[in-house]
Amino acid sequence: MKYTPKLIPEGINVTPQPPLIDFGYLIVTIVLISALIFFSLGWIAEWLAIKISAATESKIGQILISSTMPALSSSVLLADPRLDYLQENLLPTLAGETQPPLTVHLLDDDMINAAILPGGHILVWTGLLKAVQSENELAFVLAHEVAHFKHRDPLRMLGRSLVMLSLLTVLGTGVNQEMAGLPSLVSQTGELIGLQYSRQQEQAADEEALSNVIQHYGHGGQALDFFKRLAEQEPQRGRELTISRYFSTHPPTIERLAQLAQLAKVRGWTMTGAITPLPRW
Amino acid sequence: MGSFLEILIFLGLLALGYFAGHYFERKHYKSIRLRESQTLHIPLITVGAKPPWPNAKEAKLFIGGVVISTDYFKTISAGLRNLVGGRVMAYETLLDRGRREALLRMKEQAIEWGATQILNVRLETASIWGAEGKQSVGSVEVIAYGTGIKE
Ligand SMILES: [Zn+2]
Numbered sequence: 001m002k003y004t005p006k007l008i009p010e011g012i013n014v015t016p017q018p019p020l021i022d023f024g025y026l027i028v029t030i031v032l033i034s035a036l037i038f039f040s041l042g043w044i045a046e047w048l049a050i051k052i053s054a055a056t057e058s059k060i061g062q063i064l065i066s067s068t069m070p071a072l073s074s075s076v077l078l079a080d081p082r083l084d085y086l087q088e089n090l091l092p093t094l095a096g097e098t099q100p101p102l103t104v105h106l107l108d109d110d111m112i113n114a115a116i117l118p119g120g121h122i123l124v125w126t127g128l129l130k131a132v133q134s135e136n137e138l139a140f141v142l143a144h145e146v147a148h149f150k151h152r153d154p155l156r157m158l159g160r161s162l163v164m165l166s167l168l169t170v171l172g173t174g175v176n177q178e179m180a181g182l183p184s185l186v187s188q189t190g191e192l193i194g195l196q197y198s199r200q201q202e203q204a205a206d207e208e209a210l211s212n213v214i215q216h217y218g219h220g221g222q223a224l225d226f227f228k229r230l231a232e233q234e235p236q237r238g239r240e241l242t243i244s245r246y247f248s249t250h251p252p253t254i255e256r257l258a259q260l261a262q263l264a265k266v267r268g269w270t271m272t273g274a275i276t277p278l279p280r281w
Numbered sequence: 282m283g284s285f286l287e288i289l290i291f292l293g294l295l296a297l298g299y300f301a302g303h304y305f306e307r308k309h310y311k312s313i314r315l316r317e318s319q320t321l322h323i324p325l326i327t328v329g330a331k332p333p334w335p336n337a338k339e340a341k342l343f344i345g346g347v348v349i350s351t352d353y354f355k356t357i358s359a360g361l362r363n364l365v366g367g368r369v370m371a372y373e374t375l376l377d378r379g380r381r382e383a384l385l386r387m388k389e390q391a392i393e394w395g396a397t398q399i400l401n402v403r404l405e406t407a408s409i410w411g412a413e414g415k416q417s418v419g420s421v422e423v424i425a426y427g428t429g430i431k432e
Pocket of ligand 1: 202
């Protein structure tokens with residue numbers, strides 16, 4: 001047998017395909033599948049979350065607040081006339097008796113924001129108290145958070161974020177350890193799409209808040225002034241960091257104001273009336 | 282902010298892996314093709330002891346080994362592939378380069394010694410992980426060995 005030198009042809013052991021095409025195909029497939037799982041599981045999680053009993057919600061809230069508070073402990077105000085006023089005077093008039101009961105946590109920081117956690121824990125930053133000019137304004141912001149609580153929005157969000165977290169853990173451990181950046185890339189996108197209340201949830205909360213405030217004061221005057229002032233500052237949201245915190249968790253103010261004005265017109269609400277001043281503190 | 286930096290580092294490593302990996306791979310393939318055509322005249326035979334041996338005056342064992350590292354882009358690509366299954370194309374070139382380079386190193390030593398044939402050629406592969414286990418980038422080792430003879 002005679003040996004004839006011959007080169008082995010290329011493209012047998014190596015697929016002749018550019019690596020970027022393979023990579024792109026993988027990314028697109030995985031993103032699509034994850035999104036599908038995220039939305040369907042998220043929907044199920046929400047559906048389950050709103051079936052949770054008040055007692056369980058209270059327990060979940062306890063766990064959440066005890067894990068969040070240490071990070072904020074330096075700024076939590078425990079004995080403060082403003083806290084008493086919020087907890088004892090303003091909140092009961094807006095929310096009445098609730099299950100689980102609502103608890104205000106006052107945080108000493110210039111951030112202008114308020115938030116609600118599962119279990120009826122309302123976080124109020126002192127920056128908000130300095131920014132509002134009447135009780136009507138403050139009542140609307142609080143009533144908005146109370147409305148989120150009544151619609152069980154924080155529980156829905158918790159359900160969704162648990163799904164997000166599990167998905168990320170699966171992605172993070174299913175893939176190699178060195179892909180640390182990938183899960184956070186996914187979670188950043190996730191924060192943008194999933195971990196905010198939807199426009200519908202915000203609008204429903206706004207509508208209930210306004211109707212609540214009107215029931216309490218007999219009119220909707222001044223209630224929206226805080227937002228009108230915010231709307232004026234909106235174009236410079238990049239520079240005003242303390243102001244822009246509110247926008248990062250809430251939809252554009254001008255849109256919200258327009259929707260509320262429209263609603264007031266339809267329902268025939270009185271949108272002017274006497275101002276209720278804030279107590280001196 | 283922390284996670285933003287993490288993403289930036291991730292994307293940076295991905296780009297580095299892609300461009301550097303691509304550059305070195307092209308360079309390596311160029312060298313492999315050149316050397317393959319230069320060493321083509323020596324037959325490599327994989328049959329073992331059963332057939333009659335050629336009339337060998339002298340015989341010697343030759344071993345060619347090479348360790349090639351994956352790059353970040355390939356690792357990520359393969360990691361994503363792990364999730365959905367299928368051909369891990371990212372690692373195909375890595376192993377192809379390993380096998381061909383190991384064979385070349387064996388052949389080149391044998392030619393220098395004066396071999397006319399290399400018999401009983403075998404290939405072996407092992408994966409090498411860094412000291413921290415799966416935390417570090419993996420490499421692949423390919424060894425080719427065979428018996429060179431002078432007729
Ligand atoms: Zn809201």
